[in-house]
Amino acid sequence: MSRRFVLTVVKVSYSPASPWMVRVPTRLHRIEGATKKFFEREGVAKAYVERLARQMGNYQAQALGLSDKQKMEAAECFELLENEKVSLLEAVQHYLGYRKEADKSVPVLELFESFMKAKTQDAASPKYLADLRSKLGRFATAFQKTLACDLTTSVLELWLRKLKVGPVSRESYRRNISVLLEFGRRQGVIRVNPAADIKFSRRPQGEVTILTSEEVRRLLGACNPELVPYLAICAFAGLRPTEAANLEWQDIHLPSAQIEVKARHSKTRRYRLVPIQPNLGAWLTRYQKEFGPIGFSRRQFREAYEKAGFEKWPNDVLRHSYGTYRLPLLKSADALALEMGNSAEVIFRHYRRPMDEATAAEFFNILPV
Numbered sequence: 001m002s003r004r005f006v007l008t009v010v011k012v013s014y015s016p017a018s019p020w021m022v023r024v025p026t027r028l029h030r031i032e033g034a035t036k037k038f039f040e041r042e043g044v045a046k047a048y049v050e051r052l053a054r055q056m057g058n059y060q061a062q063a064l065g066l067s068d069k070q071k072m073e074a075a076e077c078f079e080l081l082e083n084e085k086v087s088l089l090e091a092v093q094h095y096l097g098y099r100k101e102a103d104k105s106v107p108v109l110e111l112f113e114s115f116m117k118a119k120t121q122d123a124a125s126p127k128y129l130a131d132l133r134s135k136l137g138r139f140a141t142a143f144q145k146t147l148a149c150d151l152t153t154s155v156l157e158l159w160l161r162k163l164k165v166g167p168v169s170r171e172s173y174r175r176n177i178s179v180l181l182e183f184g185r186r187q188g189v190i191r192v193n194p195a196a197d198i199k200f201s202r203r204p205q206g207e208v209t210i211l212t213s214e215e216v217r218r219l220l221g222a223c224n225p226e227l228v229p230y231l232a233i234c235a236f237a238g239l240r241p242t243e244a245a246n247l248e249w250q251d252i253h254l255p256s257a258q259i260e261v262k263a264r265h266s267k268t269r270r271y272r273l274v275p276i277q278p279n280l281g282a283w284l285t286r287y288q289k290e291f292g293p294i295g296f297s298r299r300q301f302r303e304a305y306e307k308a309g310f311e312k313w314p315n316d317v318l319r320h321s322y323g324t325y326r327l328p329l330l331k332s333a334d335a336l337a338l339e340m341g342n343s344a345e346v347i348f349r350h351y352r353r354p355m356d357e358a359t360a361a362e363f364f365n366i367l368p369v
Helices: 026-032 042-064 068-080 088-104 108-121 126-142 153-162 167-186 213-222 225-237 241-245 278-287 298-307 317-330 333-340 344-351 357-363
Strands: 009-011 020-023 036-039 258-261 272-275
Touching: 009 042, 020 042, 026 042, 036 042, 068 088, 108 126, 108 167, 126 167, 153 167, 213 225, 213 298, 213 357, 225 241, 225 278, 225 298, 225 317, 272 333, 317 333, 317 344, 317 357, 333 344
Parallel strands: none
Antiparallel strands: 009 020, 020 036, 258 272
């Protein structure tokens, strides 16, 4: 038979500064945050005992006042929690916390719509907005009625791994979802961003595809004359495809040998000037116009690379070719990063490879016939 717990003040010798000790009843450990309390004065300790006694009396009175239905529910709850390392009080507090969070949350589809509205107001580039609508639209459709606060890392990772896409695209989906949920966290819709903890193994860094000088000659010779300036700028100035496609002839300054990339057209949203190499100047002079867009057509581009013998066009291959051939001649990762609008770290990661200056120079000697 267990001994009955007695509330009392005890004087101890192992705590000289606070010699008066009170043992806290087990049922009050969590509430009081301790199993024992120490006091400097006996009167304060006795007052604490009286408060605990009143508190325990109130609990006993409340317990006696429970209806039969409440007692049955409590017994059922204890049974459900029997194998869990959690008390009934902890379970209730967790539920109340969840309800408080759920009341502030919104369905994923609603969060997606608010996010896209904010990005549009922030004047995000059309390409970025289109990518968000494509990837996040697919995600929002899959979880449209799910509260954002109910999303977990395991649920998101399972959905991402079921996508029939490659590792690079999967990481792009994860990154966009993480941006969406981070927006939700700042709005108070969720407490934490579950996508931030998802990690996918990536392809080995630094492995980019480039074209040989002969392949670039073949491509330029196979394309429609209207498309030549666009391809030449991508190959010999290293602009990103969308940056080159958005250029106007007014942005091409042949006298000063510079291309003006406006901040609104740049992926990094930063203005920069890109040097025009002598061979690029020859290509642009031949096809130069006074004003209007440089000119880009997906249909003509596809016809050109298929005619040149490419079954599939590698992403950013002309930009990667420029960076790889330019670095041995420039001999400065910082200078090349300034030209290409990225960082020296990216230059080292992607464009350093064994190459002699003669091979690099040959690439920039490709001239119109």
